[in-house]
Amino acid sequence: MAHTACCNLFEFALQVLLRRVPDWEAHPCVALAHDTPQARVLGCNAAAAELGVQPGMRYAAVLEFAPQVYAAGVSQAELHQHQQRVIAGLYALTDEVLCKPGDPGVLWANAAGFALLQGSPRAWAQQLSMRIERLGFRSRIVLGFTRFGSYLVSAAAQTPAVELLQSVEDERRKVAEVPLHAVVTSRQSRRRLARLGIRTAGALVQLPRSELRSRFGADVELVHRQALGECELPAQHAAVPVQPVASRRPPQPLISSEQILLETQLLLEALVQCLPRGECIAALTLQLSLDDRGQRRERIVPANPTEQVAVLLRLLRLRLERAVIDQPVSALRIEAELCRAAVQQHQLFRETVPERSGKQAVEAFAALRASLGEEAVRYVQLVPHHLPERRVQWRQGAGSQELSPRGSVQAQYADCPGTAQMVRRAFISPQPLARHLLRSGKLIGPYLLSCDWWQSPSRRLYYYYVMSPASDESTSALWVYYDLDRRRWMLQGTV
Amino acid sequence: MLYRARDLISITSFGEAYHNKPYLDRGDAESTAEPVCSTACDGASKTQARNRYPLRLERLIGRITELSGPAALEASCGLLREVQRRRGVPFVWILAHRLPPFAPDLAANGIDPQSIPFVFAPQPVAAAQAAERCLRSRAFELVLLDLTNQATGTNRGGGDRAAAAQRIDDAALGRLLRLCRQERAALLALTDRHGDLAGSLVFTRFAAARRKGSGRSGARERGGSDSCESGESSADYEYRVTLAKSKTGRPGAVYREVLRGPHGML
Structure with a gap:
């Protein structure tokens, strides 16, 4: 029976990017390591590959021959965050998950014992595939006997599917058919091997090992050993992702915001101590259970991911200061959204901050959003x-x-210097206006505005309503319109 | 009737010279009394030297300035343009109401509205607290505190008592002034009426009024650049910024500029 299932989330960086920007799927697009011209291409879709884009190229080089390509950076932190979600999903169906170092899209799930729970190994593998699909990713699942064999077969597959290798011999046979580009990463080594007519992993295994290292390098020799089953692909144990949740039911209901903050501080300190290494809190949700069985949720987002309790508490204090909590709080629960900590967040000494920087502005806006609401800064x-x-x-x-x-x-x-224009003020959405307010002044207009006739037609008669036309000094006016479809007056703004 | 005909003859005979004269030296009663000048390229260097746009950033740093009146927005555009031209001088626009400026009009005045962070506060006191937080962050060199209430007939209620309750007190103004000095920043408050921002801590007060102009567009004043959208369906206005109070100089100086009205506002 098969031992391990390789879950290959092919083009993982690209899938993460398309999750973020789904509209790009119809266009040639590439995922970059960073948002800079010198960044490497991590993955590209078929449309971009047709233009000649290949993973590993620099974005500046891509722009020379394919300037129409859509591109965006996918950070390691973002990849790690999505990998953790997949790992947490897989742990519902297995007791051990391994990940491939340097490739967050390749995971192995231990099949021992679990395949029988689902009736058959194929049914279990299909369960794995469905679970990954539910998380928003496509994958190829290969149920095999070795990490190397299952990975190679999954990497060589063309479509997302579940494949079951029947025996060790079956796995070796499939591995032997795998093309060389899926086995050897170095382009130079591949070119040299191609001159010898070696285009598959099976042909590579036939070569004598003694000269491999000196002629083609250590990586080709390692692949040769792995193909013969002498050593395995290196893998790293993926720990069960910590559920960043802490809850507490105080002995007495909490009445004031100070009491709530004190209890929240205790929860936060406990939560921060349990954070996985290298993880920081990107957002925090505080859920308060009220005495009348009601719930209240407050979400705060710090300017930068942090693990400092003081920063989070300060934002929570700002939020709770303006919140009106009329019922005693019987229980608290905090839930953190984690992300990978950037390197500069762990520096021992604070760098000299420049006089005025955007970072300070972002911090100020985070505090304003915490105190005035999420819609405060726009x-x-x-x-x-x-x-x-x-x-x-x-x-x-x-x-x-x-x-x-x-x-x-x-x-x-x-x-065009000297062409200053009057600046109007406009409501974010027009406000209803009582007709009697437009009695005493003078209406200038109408100006018909008709648009969106193909979906929901909108016909408006626009006017400027001058409140005191006699006065020479003040030309304040209302910017109003009559909605012909809804038959009512609306206030657009003021002049 | 005879008087009008005589005027007509004089205008006809001196037509070209008349039109080339500086806009504000056209015989207006006010223009002779006040130290005003135009923004026109009139060649009158003496007049230009006197008539300078008063809201310049270096003169507002470390101070609280009040700009009141219906033309406060238009009057502040020059300052915002200056701030945006100087890269690395970020500013924030804090509103104490839900009536932000119409962004395309800002863009028509040479201001990029997409780079302005707007902070919406529910009332003036909260807006002052937001301004304090922004100044304290040391990130901004200019904080624009928009306290206008815009008498639209829909959002005004409660009378003077409600207005007094929403007024920023001296303690808050004192903190703001101290932060302005400490962080080398400027605070410009836009208000409805002169004196809405009470207290002696306001260093300079400007009153910005707007009125319908003579009907000649600014573009034509400056030599008739037809490429600019002068707008046949929009009237010409002018705005005046009067120095109402200054702790260092004599009040009374006036700055004027021709203004294009929005399309359709005749």
Whole structure:
């Protein structure tokens, strides 16, 4: 019976990227190690591969021959976070998960004993595949006898499927058919072997080992030994992901926010001590169970992932200060969202911070969001549209890069100096307006605006309502419209 | 009637010269009394030297400045442009209401609205606290505190008592001023009326008024650049920024600029 199942989440970095930006699936796109021109390509889809993109290339090189490629960086922390989710899912069906060092998309699950629980090994493997699919990833599952054999067969497979190797001989036969590019990573070694007519792993095994190291390098010799079954692929044990949750039921119901904070501090300290090595808290959710069986949830996001209790407590304090909790709290539960800690977060000494930096601004915004709500800090995005409220989209900015202005707007203005324009104010969404408010002044208009006739037609008659037309000094006006479809007056903004 | 005809003759005979004269020296009663000047390229260097845009960042650093009136937004655009041109000078716009500026109008004034972080606070006191937090973070050189309430008829209620309850007290203003000095930052407060930001801690107060202009667009004033969207369906306005209070100088100086109204506002 098979011993191990290789779960190969092929093109893992690309799958993570497409989870983040699903619209890119129809376009040629690549996942990069970083968001820089010199970053390496970690993975590419079929459309990008048709343009000649290959994993390992630099993004700057890709741009030379395929500038239309969509690209974004996928950090190690993000890959690790998704790998942990998959590992946690696999641990529901097995007692041991191993991962391949340097390749977060390759995992092995121990099949011993568990295959019988599902009726047959194939049914168990299908369960594994379904569980990974439920987490949003595609995989190839190969149930084999060795890590090397199952991995090679899964790497050579073309479509996501479940494959069961019947015996050790069957596995060796399948491995022998695996093309060389799935076995030997070095392009130079592959080229040299190809000159000798060696294009599969089976042909490589036939070579005498004595000259392999000197002619083709240590990695080819290692593959040769692994193919003969003398050694295995290196693997690392994947620990059961810690559920970053802590809860507490205090002996007496908590009445004030100070008491809640004190209990939360105890929970946080306990949670931080149990964090896996190299992990930090990216977001924290505090769930309060109230005496009237109600629930209240507060979520805070620090400016940077942290493991410092003081930083999290400060944000929680800001949030709870403005919260109105009218019922005593009978139980608390905190749930953390973890992510991989960046290297600079573990430096012993604090670096000299420049005078004004975007990092400080991001920290200030995190505190403002904690005290005023998640929607407190927002950025504008201009969108081409006819309706005024749809020309402006409000979004939450994440990084400090948002603060640097684009030169194009200023350049356009610089071409036409002295053309200052009146600046209107506009509600985020138009407000209903009572008709009687428009009696005493003067209406300027109407100006018909009709759009979206192909889906939900909108016809509006726009007016400027000057409140005191007699006064020369004040030209304050309301920016109003009459909605012809809904038959009501709306207030767009003011002038 | 005769008087009007005589005027017409004089304008016709001196037509070209009349149109080339500086905008604010056209015989307006105010223009002779006040130290104003235009932003026009009129060649009158003396007038230009006197008429400078008053809201310059280096003059606001370490101070609380109040800019009140219906044209406060337009008057602050020059300052925002200056701040955005100087890379590395981030600023934040804190609003005490839910009526933000219309972003395409900001873009038409040469300001990139997409790089401005807007902070929405529920009331002026919370907005002042947000400003304090922003100044304390040392990240911003300019904090724009938008305290206008915009008498729209829909959001005004409660009368003077409610307004007084929402007013920023002297202690908060004192903290803000101390932070401005300490962090070398500027705080510009936009208010509805002159004196809305009470207290002697406000270093400079400007009143920005707006009125309908003479009907000649700014582009034509400056030599008729038709490439600019002068807008046939929009009227011409002007705004005036009057120095109402200054701790270092004499109040009364006026700055004027021609303004294009939005399309359709005649």
